[in-house]
Amino acid sequence: MELKDIIKPENLVYKRTECLTDKVLSYCPGCGHGTAHRLVMETIEELGIQSETIGVASVGCSVLSYDFMDVDMTGAAHGRATAVATGIKRCNPEKYVFTYQGDGDLAAIGTAETIHACNRGENITIIFINNGIYGMTGGQMAPTTLLGMKSSTTPYGRESALMGNPIKITELVAQLPGTYFVTRQSVHTPANVRKAKKAIMKAFDNQKLKKGLSFVEIVSNCNSGWKMTPVTANKWMEDNMFPFYPLGDIKVDGELVKK
């Protein structure tokens, strides 16, 4: 059998999503951003809404996400993505609008914008990548950095008395009447990828209902910022991040999930 006999449509088991461009991702090898990008774009492809979607990139490692996501996108100033998305959605209510933000962007400099977009119940989807650190600027403390965790601005570990506590912004926004679907996922194993995909699908589908905002947190690794290999970073994430940021749905169809 020759190569050309193998390359046939019926043998295809995996291919690049049509909604991703063929630009090489700028992320470090092993980083969760790439998988998260793919899931969002697969969702858009499967829902057939590429032409109706407008994305908002934020400032962080994913600042160039508009180069990889093959949908119309705009780049917001640091922290302002949900305000920008509000502007887009209010003027174009028939469009699917999403933001793709890191923890620094969404939960530090953009906290006010996040809270108020959630509280107004904007009919948008927020994809929130929580890696517990500022990846882009070289590993400084993020609002979600765990206690005791080292970063370049907490070289001796985060201490609550001086630097405050890690913020569970996802639980916080779930309390607001404006949010309709709030969930926390991860993309580090095939099983988790499947769950995360379902959640993202729901988050986009919800926009049709006009019942409020859908918020998908993805707890992710930053092996560069954490100064670990990708494999140890994922293990560390399971052992340290998940106990504090437990995976699962927090609010579904406007109702808080009872635990």
Place this chain on the structure above:
Amino acid sequence: MGELKLMKGNEAIAEAAIRAGVDAYFGYPITPQSEIMEYLASEQPEKRTGMVLLQAESEVAAINMVYGAASTGKKAMTSSSSPGISLKMEGISYLAGAELPCLIVNVVRGGPGLGTIQPSQADYFQAVKGGGHGDYRLIVLAPASVQEMADFVGLGFDLAFKYRNPVMILSDGVIGQMMEKVEFGEQQPRRTKFDEPWMLTGKTPDRPHRIVTSLDLEAVQMEKHNLDLQAKYKTIRENEVRFEEIACDDADYIMVAYGSSARICQKTVKLARESGHKLGLLRPITLYPFPSERISQLADKVKGFLSVEMSSGQMVEDVMLAVNGKVKVGHYGRYGGVIHSPEQVLCGFEEFLSK
């Protein structure tokens, strides 16, 4: 002689802040100046001097934390780079309006917008002409070496408190990121007496309560406040101009350049003189107040000025105002994050000559 170290410009600012007895630093990470906060964090200034260090949730928050600390007479500072400084502009206008002393460091990168993280000098207008709203001025210092990064922290606070005015150190990615030798002075004690009548220290029975504000609903009162501010700026212009002249004595032409461009131009002066041009360099150390008077004097004896800046030409407007048509004035500079080399500046100068 003090302690000699090899350090980045950003680190030198941080070390100098601790040694100058600064009370508080509030910041938010942004390249190319994150080393300032990172250095402070590793030095644990709360242990060395009791200095407060806090990573704020945004630049807006950081500058307002500075406003709060400054209201109580504390030596407070913040640092950022261009996009972050834009966010601070609102707070800076309030600090200037309320006449609060503080130090703001801008390690400039290319813009506009998110721009690039490479060095630039395109925030001159923003620093020198206002940036925020209202008729106000900052005292703007432009370090050209790692040593000056360190020295201008102390100088900046001295000026800030002398005039009750925000001071900005306008640096850029070159000076922030490069390492040179730097000598530090002795550790200065932090201020313990807060005895000036504007400082909020808590009302005691022997005095009326104090208010720090930039607001006055009475237009006439506000105009008076503005007149006072303008009188203060005039005193600053009369007393605080600082500059350096290199090879200007016999010069036919003079380049005007500050910060990293001034360093680059020093080499251009050498190259130009090797090829027979009598070229000099005037380096403004204070950008506000600007050395207008000196430039005006020099304009009586030279044939022209070339403003060299990593921008499309901002300071050149102040050079033109100072020269006031006496001789020709030009601009040379790469920008958007591109740094001109000494040779490129020389070509720029030769082109200027031929015009």
Place this chain on the structure above:
Amino acid sequence: MMNEEIIIAGFGGQGVLSMGKILAYSGMMQNLEVSWMPSYGPEMRGGTANVTVILSNERISSPILNLYDTAIVLNQQSLDKFERKVKPGGVLIYDTNGITKHPQRTDIKIFQVEAAAEAARINNLRVFNMIVLGAYLKLNNYLKIEHIVEGLEKSLPKRYHHTIQANADALKIGMDIVKPYTVLVS
């Protein structure tokens, strides 16, 4: 007058910046004026990095240069970029590892140091940059080796101080294996 303008360029992670730092520290130890100017940015793993180091007994003017007395280059991109930026009569030192297009200039002095191969041979990839630095020191005698070792101590965090001997040995290896390269003019 002594004034040496050096560019060191290679991949991020090859120890380019720290090599520059050691030179700068050593210069400072000898009371020279020094400047160290890195390229900086989100140059993720595998990206290119370079640093300009100037050592002089006069006040240093521009930390940004267009031409260099010495270029030390550790990958093909850097060789392509900086070969033409060596001053006539200047020095180019390069590691042949991964180089497919060798230097062409005949108006400069060119040296090879097979540091990557040697580091692999002695099974200590971490000292790769010290082998390269050794090559540079062999060709220049203005820096004293004891100052280089002192520079190492200053630039290495304490937890790595047990590696100083291995690093010092690597300098010697570099001195031994550096060899001139002659461009064949056809």
